[in-house]
Amino acid sequence: MPRSRRTSSGRASVGGSARRGIRDRHGRGLRSSVAGPYLPMLNGRIDMFEQTILSTAEYLRGVWPAELSTVRFEVAAAPEQALHGDHIDRWSVDPQQGRIVFYRVPIQRMSKLHHNDDIHRRMMVESCVFRAVGDLLGKDPWDLAPDRFRHF
Incomplete structure (x- = not known):
């Protein structure tokens, strides 16, 4: 050619x-896109991670509108200072600025899942959002949405 x-x-x-x-x-x-012009864009791990953070944060904003109306949810690759002796931060909470930063790499790579599939990875990210919001509000994560877990 x-x-x-x-x-x-x-x-x-x-x-x-x-x-x-x-x-x-x-x-x-x-x-051009690998999927072509007529198919939806392919979502990778980073896109799914951010989408899960945002959808869970919007759910919690609906449950706690007054407390979470000014809170910013952000995603970073990793914390600046990674090791703190016996643990690695998965998120950081700043109540003065009303900001929660989730660290994608520690959450995705350091989490121990008993099944490594899409639903369990999503549940791990959702649990991190619940625990971080619980830290911010001073509540137990299970008390943030008690009706969500009642299926009977």
Whole structure:
């Protein structure tokens, strides 16, 4: 296959057809989504992690609107100071600024799951959100949404 050649007009020509001012690597055309234009975008671990944090935070905001209306939920890759003797922080709570920061790498990599599948990973992230909000509000995580766990 012939490589693209520069023409005098500054356009790249590929196989004899001139392209209209679009330059890209090796003249192969712009890259598109792997899923194509008609399929939904693929979600990775980071996207699913952030989506789980946000959906759980919105649920808790609905249950505790007055207490959590000004709280910011943020995601960071890892804490600046990782080791604290016997544990690694999974989240940090700052009540003065009304901010909770979740650390993605320790939650995803350091958690011990008895089944490593999507539902158990999601439940682990949700439990971290519940525990962090419990730390912020000074409540037990099970008391944050008592009706959520009553299925009878």
